Amino acid sequence: MTPEQIQQAAAWLADYRRRGEAAPLLPAELRPVSLAEAFAIQQWLFIELNLPVVGWKAGLPGPDKWVLAPIANLQQGELCQFEQQSDQYSIEPELAFLLATDLPARNEAYSEAEIKAAIAATHLALELIIRPYKADAGAEFLDQLAAGLFNQGLYIGSALADKGVPEKVELVLEYSGQQQKFEAQHPNLDPLLPLYWLVNHLSQQGIGLQQGQWVITGSYAGVLTIPAEQPITLTFMGYPALSFRT
16 A cells, blocks of 8 residues: 555544444555554554544454554543444453553563553553444454554543452443343453563554553453443442443
8 A cells, every 4th residue: 555545544434433433444445455554544543533642452463463553532430422322332341551651662672571660550441442334344354453443442440559460350230220240351361461562562663652651451351232321330349340321
């Protein structure tokens, strides 16, 4: 893809996202065919939307996958808002790591100890999910990577007092008088592993992380569905509950 095509693809996706609508698949000549092209479109998408990068989502990569996307929106408090209006919404229960120091791009790889030392606090959090493409669009992984891997932003809960990172936790989701329980586990067992990968992968791309940014590294229970316009309580057992209204 040419630089012009990358910008055109980002502008296409940005137009639908501004309207809160799911997009049809990009025209064939604007669809990425490599991880590098998809990542370039993703970066231009945030420029087109004029959104700040307040954090990153990350997961461990696969042979043909980079699992990363910028985060542009943070929410806390009584109301949790979604871009795409619906009768129900999707969330992912996660931990969010707040950075205390910059981790600028550099030639030398960061050690796990250096990255762990840069964490100021660990918070309970929800990744807020959007659907960038229409359900029948036929979007594949590279298309989703270009559009930001379903991320609308984060809802931030309370900090873990000991900055710990539990591998397993019982989750309790409550709304409309109903209660659902989940024996939850981080997909990589150690929630810090994707953070270590992200820092060094971005550094190789010439991108640093900054003090005050947040990083999430994977859902403890996959995607959970919640209703619109309802009080919601999600409890990581042993920690303060996340209570909000959609």
